[in-house]
Amino acid sequence: MxxxxxxxxxxxxxxxxxxxxxxxxxxxxxxxxxxxxxxxxxxxxxxxxxxxxxxxxxxxxxxxxxxxxxxxxxxxxxxxxxxxxxxxxxxxxxxxxxxxxxxxxxxxxxxxxxxxxxxxxxxxxxxxxxxxxxxxxxxxxxxxxxxxxxxxxxxxxxxxxxxxxxxxxxxxxxxxxxxxxxxxxxxFRHDQFYPMGTETCRKTLNLPVDRKILLSVGNLVEVKGHTYLIDAMSEVVRERMDVLCLIVGRGELKHRLEKKISSLGLEQYVRLVGGKPHSEIPLWMNASNVFVLPSLRESFGIVQVEAMACGKPVVATKNGGSEEIVTPGKTGLLCDAADPQGLAESIVRAIDAPWDASAIADEVGPYxxxxxxxxxxxxxxxxx
The missing domain is CATH 3.40.50.2000 (Glycogen Phosphorylase B;)
Structure with missing residues (x-):
């Protein structure tokens, strides 16, 4: 039972x-x-x-x-x-x-x-x-x-x-x-989460092929830290304007986050795309350049493992769980939780860094x- x-x-x-x-x-x-x-x-x-x-x-x-x-x-x-x-x-x-x-x-x-x-x-x-x-x-x-x-x-x-x-x-x-x-x-399900063609996945999801796409997946609740991610994006777009942050998830903070995006003038750079079936998440992960986990607290954070299985680098906060999964410089970057400035700096660094997708995917085999x-x-x- x-x-x-x-x-x-x-x-x-x-x-x-x-x-x-x-x-x-x-x-x-x-x-x-x-x-x-x-x-x-x-x-x-x-x-x-x-x-x-x-x-x-x-x-x-x-x-x-x-x-x-x-x-x-x-x-x-x-x-x-x-x-x-x-x-x-x-x-x-x-x-x-x-x-x-x-x-x-x-x-x-x-x-x-x-x-x-x-x-x-x-x-x-x-x-x-x-x-x-x-x-x-x-x-x-x-x-x-x-x-x-x-x-x-x-x-x-x-x-x-x-x-x-x-x-x-x-x-x-x-x-x-x-x-x-x-x-x-x-x-994670290795038969669902594995590297796929980024451009093909973007066309399937009707996403732009000429943007650097950041992806975050999680319920829209306080502990997931999306409000700090949105604040961080206002800093990221000062550095580069070819970015698009997609947040997959549903929850009680939807309207508050929408207002925050609007108040910061980030409508062209941050989108709340709603909840998606778990079977569709591999497409979103493979369509991205960098996965972001801005949580205030995570016991484990399976989504970051799933993203890494797709060959994507992870920018995560030091939230309790991510420190055991993300190897800085090899599979992603870590920054302090509830720190938009530090998160923004890590996102920009991750976008510019040369990552080995195969090595990232291999790293999570034991999971x-x-x-x-x-x-x-x-x-x-x-x-x-």
Missing amino acids: VLSDHYLTFVKDQVELLAKTFAHTDVYVRYHPATEISRVLSIPRLKSFRKDSLIDRTNLPGNVSIHPTPLFYLPCDHQFKRVGERYYNTVKNRLQRSGAYPDLVHAHFIWPNGFVGAMLKKEYGIPFVVTAHGYDIYDLPFRDAEWKERIEAILNAADVVITVSNSNRECVERLNVTAPVKVVPNG SWASIGKEISWTYSSLI
Whole structure:
């Protein structure tokens, strides 16, 4: 059994890769049934939690079943703390009705999915693995004493704790956790992300062939740092005017970012192109000259690995995850987070630098799912 927040791409890829090692895999996808409440209360953040937008069943193996699991709560910390028991009861009731109990539970994100996994282990003795992906380990346990206690309890209930980066593991080490901890990064699909002809991809996407294209991919939320990227572009265009920055993603900051682009007079240099299907992202990456990740915080940042797999240099901030992936001067450049001037300087340098696309693509070979899957499969085998 897999427990996940939405059917995130890195979870979907992992499930599809490992499904062949099991007779059957049930994936419980937690979602917020907020279509109507978001319309009535005008809460943009909730609109992304609609059931129909969460489940990508493309190429789903026949032995994998997806169970959309609604969990309603108001978007505030107090409410979020109280959802664990309700979520567990929902999953437990479904299991009891089916009579099919899993041989192993893998929960992605500690809360509330990890709580459900811990309870299933306690009640039924099912081996339990939890992956700490991001805010659930660098943010939640350090908000207050209550969060710290419950996150520690979940991690200590696990047979194995997986984190996706060394920076995440350092967060675990700041807690009172005795369960074994392994660093297993997210992977990329090497059959989708590989070098393609830049001009061909640009023509397919109807993009100009005579511009230096910068690409950023990520939800339009504060932590992704797009506001600093837009500020940086106002500096970049002082140096050269043949640039075009494309930001792929959707989110609550769309209108604010659009206003910022307009106020800085960057309409010809920065475009918000909206969210795109993950299967289309390789085209956008191959159409670019440089990939930019301006995040304030990243646990790992799979998009930069995917860009490098396409042979593209990465300009990233020192955000916790990128320092483990980007090798300055070889696969990209690093700069301080929340520093538009430093980001602009790095972007200009990256545009002008001679990069070896093949060497960049080769560098991320160990992050392919073919390699990462072996480590996860071994973990499962050791517990069953």
